[in-house]
Amino acid sequence: MFIDCWKSAILIAALASVCCAQSLRQEAENAGLLVGTAVRPPQLSEAAYASTLAREFNMVEAEDAMKWWVLRPDRATYDFRQGDEVVHFAKAHQMKVRGHCLVWGRYNPDWLTHGHFTPRQLSRLLREHITRVMKHYRGQVFAWDVVNEALDENGNLRDALWYNQPGIGLSTEGTAYIEQVFRVAHKADSHALLFYNEAEGEGMNRKSDAIYVMVRDFKRRGVPIDGVGLQLHIPTLDAGTGAAADISSNIARLTALGVQVHITELDVSVPLDSNGMPKSEDLTRQAEVYRGIVRACLNNPGCTAIQTWGFSDKYSWIGSHSHGTRGHALLFDRAYQAKPAYRAVWEELSAGRTSDSKPHVNPLH
Ligand code: G3I
Secondary structure, eight states: OHHHHHHHHHHHHHHHHHTTSSOHHHHHHHTTOEEEEEEOGGGGGSHHHHHHHHHHOSEEEESSTTSHHHHOSSTTOOOOHHHHHHHHHHHHTTOEEEEEEEEESSSOOHHHHTSOOOHHHHHHHHHHHHHHHHHHTTTTOOEEEEEEOOBOTTSOBOOOTTTTSSOSSOTTSTTHHHHHHHHHHHHHOTTSEEEEEESSOSSSSHHHHHHHHHHHHHHHTTOOOOEEEEOOEEOSHHHHTTOHHHHHHHHHHHHTTTOEEEEEEEEEOEEOOTTSOOOHHHHHHHHHHHHHHHHHHHTSTTEEEEEESOSBTTSOHHHHHTTTSEEOOSSBOTTSOBOHHHHHHHHHHHHOOOGGGOOSSOTTO
16 A cells, blocks of 8 residues: 555656646647737847757747838838747747738727828728738748737727728728738738737627628638637636637537638736745646647647747736736746746647548648
8 A cells, every 4th residue: 555655656746747848839839829919129138038949949930020000101111020930930940920910900000000091002001011921921931910909898990090991992892901901911912821910809799790700701702811810818717717618619610611710819827926926726726728729729620820929028018008907918037937828738739630630731841
């Protein structure tokens, strides 16, 4: 009896030590999955940032460097320097690159939003931008968030520069402007995967229903769309706890339409005390939220990428966005030490896909 206890203890210790012998990217590649993160070019020169990034991820996406407000300081200029830094780092470390984002109704440069352009002028500006940017990154960016966050919480089209303020001449035709943008993107780079990317439409709700209906319509009419990005910014532990089943159902119905799903901006916020620190029990709950989401993706063969919105709590949009009340949302702490969430993700990736959920497409090639 006593010897059996010792054997169990040794076994448990041995299993515990197994965790994380390989990196996330190694486990993900075994599972036929891309594991990525949003990156900030200025941090690529920070040794710990760069080494953690290269070791753990096989995909990157510029957090901001490929957006209008960075690429286009003025109407006559394309500034690809920051985006190129991301692409060069990815090439040096055998990583794939997602592009983000060609069309968004927010955070556009003042010269564009206050330029008093007519719909015809905006349509030309948009076509020129998409074509120039996609041709610049052709063969280097394998998938693009073509349109980002076009719907409101009820699934209706948001009022926005590119839709109806004043739009590109299709403001009375519903999703026609989105369709037009996807067609322009496909013409610019017919090899890139084209995604519609959205927040808060990850589970089963009115917004995800509207996304499903739009994608089904597009697929029926041959509009060139290849995937849906589910951002999955999870603002609280309560919001994330128990959400995986709904997310899995939504992934399943989208992939049944013949498109891929990428989880594109995953982060799970925890509450912070007056010193900006989380409770350890909340970090444990956070790990289980991450676990459920990774499992939901792995159990759906059409879910081919999981990407977090940053990877170290040292660099996350949430801190400033939440005025310090919540954060610590990522897999590594501010000192690049793996958190319980990292271990949970690693364990699910290591467990791999269920036998009937091998990916239809190999996202690694
Ligand atoms: O770098 C400048 C700095 O020089 C300046 O002093 C400072 C004050 O204005 O601004 C700094 O730029 C900020 C940039 O983040 C870098 O921190 C911009 O103002 C700020 O707008 C920008 O916010 C980004 C936001 O998108 C808007 O583009 C966040 O980093 C980024 O995480 C966030 O990401 C979005 C996704 O693209 C779409 N889904 C939601 C997600 C979170 O909002």
